[in-house]
Amino acid sequence: MEIAGHTIRGGLFFVGRELQAPRSGRKDPSLLDPSARVAASGADVAGSSVPYWPSYSEITPAARLAHLQWLAGGRSDPDYGICYPFIFLYGLERRLFHDGETGDAAAIVAEVERLLAIYGRDYSFRTYASKLLGAAAALLDDVPKPTPSPALWTGEELPVAIRLHLGRRIAEGAALDADDALVWLLGHPETRTRTAIERCFPEARLLWEAKFAERFPSGMKVAAPKRTMLVRYGAASGEFEAEIVPSFAGRPVPDVVGLSAPLKWMREALDACSEELQPYSRLLGRKPEARGTIEAAFLVPKTIANTEFGAPAKAVGDALRARLTTSGMAATPVRTLMSSLGMPDTAEGKVPAATATQLGAILDRLDLGIEPDRRYGSGTPGLEGDVILFSAPGGGNVDSDRDEYKAMRTMIEVAVLAAAADDSKDFAELAAIEADIAASAGLGAAERARLQAFARHLMSAGTKQGNVLSRLAKMPDLDRKRVARSAMSAVLADGHASPAEIRFLEKLYKTMGLPVDDLYSAIHRGAIEVDAPVSIAPEEVAVGVAIPTGPSADASVAAPAPVVRVDQARLDRIRSETSAVSQLLADIFEEDAEDPAPVVRRDAASVTEAEGLIGLDRAHGRLLRSVEARGTVDRSEFDRLARDFGLLPDGAIETINEWAFDRFDESILDEDDDGLTVPDHLRAALSDVSETA
Structure with a gap:
C-alpha cells in the first residue's frame, strides 16, 4: 500500500476516506485518509505538535509525514514519538473488540506483543497494550501462563491475563505453584516492590521459590471465590467499551480480585527476600558488573548459594576444603586466604578488626571455621602469619x-x-x-x-x-x-x-x-x-671422721613406711x-x-593522631572523623576513604554504627541517596568520647 509516496507493508491498518468513530462520530482516529495533506519535509518525529488524543485526520501535515514514515519503516523506530504507535493501536483494538473480526486476532496479538517489547518503557503505552492483550486472551480463550516480572505491576488493577490464569487454575482444582503466587503478588495494585527485588529479580525469584517450597511443599490451595470474571475493556482511543465474560469448561471463571488472605503471606515472604538481598543489591547498585564475581557470590543469600549466582563462592569453598588434611584442619597463610576469597589486600600488621569479622562471616557460609577468630575471643591474625582452617557446619559457631x-x-x-x-x-x-x-x-x-x-x-x-x-x-x-x-x-x-x-x-x-x-x-x-648435666665419673666421697650415731630408736615403734625419695x-x-x-x-x-x-595511606583531609575516639580503633575513628569533617560524602567517596584506611566499606559502616549504638543508642552513619552523613545532634556528642592519642 502506498500513501503520499510512502510504501507501507504489513497490513493491520484502516485506509479510506470514511470510517466513523464509534462514540464521537468523527473519522476514526486510526484511519489513514489518502486525501489528507502530508508535508513534503520537516517531519514532526518527536510528535511535539500532536495532542493527547491523536487522530490521523486531525494532526498536522508534519505529524502525518512522521506517522507515515514510522509505518513505512516497519513500526519499530523508538526515536519516533509514542503518539504514532498509539494511533496504530487504535485501529488494532477497534478491529478486535468493536468490529469483532477475530480472524485477524492472532496477528493482532503478535503485533501488540512486538510493539510492547519496543515501546513498553512508556508507562501509558504499556498499560493500554497490556490491557488489550489481557482482553484478547479472555475473548479468544487463549490463556498463556504469565511470566513473573516486576513489569507486571500497572498500579491500576490486577491484569486480566493474571486473573484468567489464576481463575482457571482454581476452577480445575489445582494448587498454585511458586510462579502462580508470584505473578499474583507482582501484578497486584497494592504491591510495592523494593529496589532489591527489581535490581536482583533473577536472584529474588530463586529465593522466592525456596521460601514457597518450604511453606507450601504441595502447592498453595485456594478456595474458589463466589465472584466470577467480567472483563470490561475501555478502548485506548476512548471511542468504545466492550464486555467479555470468560468461561472455562463451560462455566464462568472464578475471579481472585476480591481475595486478600493469600496475599498476606506472599507480601511477608517477598519482604523477607528483599531483606536477605540487601547487601547483594547494594553491591550491584555500586558495581553492576559485579554479578557473577567472587565478591558478589559471597553476598548471595545462603538459601540460593548453590545456584549459578553463588557458584564462584562454592568453587572457592571446594578449593579450600581440598586443602584440609584427614584431621579436618589445615594451616593457611592469611594473605593467601584473603586473596582466594576476593578480599582486598590491607596494610601491614594485623588484619583490621572489621576485616577479620568479615573474613569469619565469609567462611561461615562455606562451612569452614578459622582460628584465631576474634568473634570467639581468640584475637585477630597477623597478615604475615598462618591461620588454621577447619571443617565446621556454619563455621563452628x-x-x-x-x-x-x-x-x-x-x-x-x-x-x-x-x-x-x-x-x-x-x-x-x-x-x-x-x-x-x-x-x-x-x-x-x-x-x-x-x-x-x-x-x-x-x-x-x-x-x-x-x-x-x-x-x-x-x-x-x-x-x-x-x-x-x-x-x-x-x-x-x-x-x-x-x-x-x-x-x-x-x-x-x-x-x-x-x-x-x-x-x-x-x-x-x-x-x-x-x-640435666651428664655424669662422666662416679662421685667419690672423701674419708673423714665418722658422725656419731644418734640414740637408739624405741623398738616398740614400727619402722616407717617406705617413702618416695x-x-x-x-x-x-x-x-x-x-x-x-x-x-x-x-x-x-x-x-x-x-x-x-x-599502616594506612593518609588522605589529605584525614584527621590527626590526637582526634581518636574512645572505644574505636584508629582506622575506624579517623574514617568517622573524615565523614564528620566533610558533612556529607557520597558512597563512592566513602568507599575510597575506607580503602585508604585499610577497611572494607560495608564492614566499616557496621563497626562504626555498632560502636555508636553502645554509646548513643543509635547509629551515627546515616546513608541515603545523597551519601553518608553524621547527624547534627551527634556531632557535639563526639567531643565527649574523644581521646588524646
Whole structure:
C-alpha cells in the first residue's frame, strides 16, 4: 500500500476516506485518509505538535509525514514519538473488540506483543497494550501462563491475563505453584516492590521459590471465590467499551480480585527476600558488573548459594576444603586466604578488626571455621602469619563466654605454654592437648572442633598471652587442678622435661596456689627424665671422721613406711638454671603489647593522631572523623576513604554504627541517596568520647 509516496507493508491498518468513530462520530482516529495533506519535509518525529488524543485526520501535515514514515519503516523506530504507535493501536483494538473480526486476532496479538517489547518503557503505552492483550486472551480463550516480572505491576488493577490464569487454575482444582503466587503478588495494585527485588529479580525469584517450597511443599490451595470474571475493556482511543465474560469448561471463571488472605503471606515472604538481598543489591547498585564475581557470590543469600549466582563462592569453598588434611584442619597463610576469597589486600600488621569479622562471616557460609577468630575471643591474625582452617557446619559457631568453653581454652593456653617452654613443640605434646579436648564431656562438637584448631594455632604460632596466669588465679580449685593436670600431661607427653618446662610448671603451681611439692611428686610418679648435666665419673666421697650415731630408736615403734625419695640435687640444679631461662619465662608471661595499628595511606583531609575516639580503633575513628569533617560524602567517596584506611566499606559502616549504638543508642552513619552523613545532634556528642592519642 502506498500513501503520499510512502510504501507501507504489513497490513493491520484502516485506509479510506470514511470510517466513523464509534462514540464521537468523527473519522476514526486510526484511519489513514489518502486525501489528507502530508508535508513534503520537516517531519514532526518527536510528535511535539500532536495532542493527547491523536487522530490521523486531525494532526498536522508534519505529524502525518512522521506517522507515515514510522509505518513505512516497519513500526519499530523508538526515536519516533509514542503518539504514532498509539494511533496504530487504535485501529488494532477497534478491529478486535468493536468490529469483532477475530480472524485477524492472532496477528493482532503478535503485533501488540512486538510493539510492547519496543515501546513498553512508556508507562501509558504499556498499560493500554497490556490491557488489550489481557482482553484478547479472555475473548479468544487463549490463556498463556504469565511470566513473573516486576513489569507486571500497572498500579491500576490486577491484569486480566493474571486473573484468567489464576481463575482457571482454581476452577480445575489445582494448587498454585511458586510462579502462580508470584505473578499474583507482582501484578497486584497494592504491591510495592523494593529496589532489591527489581535490581536482583533473577536472584529474588530463586529465593522466592525456596521460601514457597518450604511453606507450601504441595502447592498453595485456594478456595474458589463466589465472584466470577467480567472483563470490561475501555478502548485506548476512548471511542468504545466492550464486555467479555470468560468461561472455562463451560462455566464462568472464578475471579481472585476480591481475595486478600493469600496475599498476606506472599507480601511477608517477598519482604523477607528483599531483606536477605540487601547487601547483594547494594553491591550491584555500586558495581553492576559485579554479578557473577567472587565478591558478589559471597553476598548471595545462603538459601540460593548453590545456584549459578553463588557458584564462584562454592568453587572457592571446594578449593579450600581440598586443602584440609584427614584431621579436618589445615594451616593457611592469611594473605593467601584473603586473596582466594576476593578480599582486598590491607596494610601491614594485623588484619583490621572489621576485616577479620568479615573474613569469619565469609567462611561461615562455606562451612569452614578459622582460628584465631576474634568473634570467639581468640584475637585477630597477623597478615604475615598462618591461620588454621577447619571443617565446621556454619563455621563452628560457639558461645565463647560459656564457662566450660572458657575453662578448656584456658587449659589449652597453659598446656601450650608448658609444651613450648623448651622451644620443642612435637606431635606427642599436641596429641596430649587434643586428647584433653576430646575427653571433655562438657563440650559440644563445634566447641571441640574450634578448640582443636585453636590449640594447633597456638602450637604453630606460639603464645605470649600474659593474662593467662591472672585468669588462672581466679579459677575454682577444681578447675585449677584440672589445668595443672593438663599442663603436666603436655610436659610428660614426650617422656622428658627440660629445665625451662620444670621452671614453667613451678611458676604455674605457685600462681594457682597449689603446693609445689605436689609437682615434684608428680614428676617422679610419671617416671620422667629431667634433662640435666651428664655424669662422666662416679662421685667419690672423701674419708673423714665418722658422725656419731644418734640414740637408739624405741623398738616398740614400727619402722616407717617406705617413702618416695626426691633427688633434691637434680631439682636444685634445675632451679639454678641460667638467667636466660628466667628471661624466657618472663617473656612468656609478660602482658601482651598493644597490637600495632595498621599502616594506612593518609588522605589529605584525614584527621590527626590526637582526634581518636574512645572505644574505636584508629582506622575506624579517623574514617568517622573524615565523614564528620566533610558533612556529607557520597558512597563512592566513602568507599575510597575506607580503602585508604585499610577497611572494607560495608564492614566499616557496621563497626562504626555498632560502636555508636553502645554509646548513643543509635547509629551515627546515616546513608541515603545523597551519601553518608553524621547527624547534627551527634556531632557535639563526639567531643565527649574523644581521646588524646
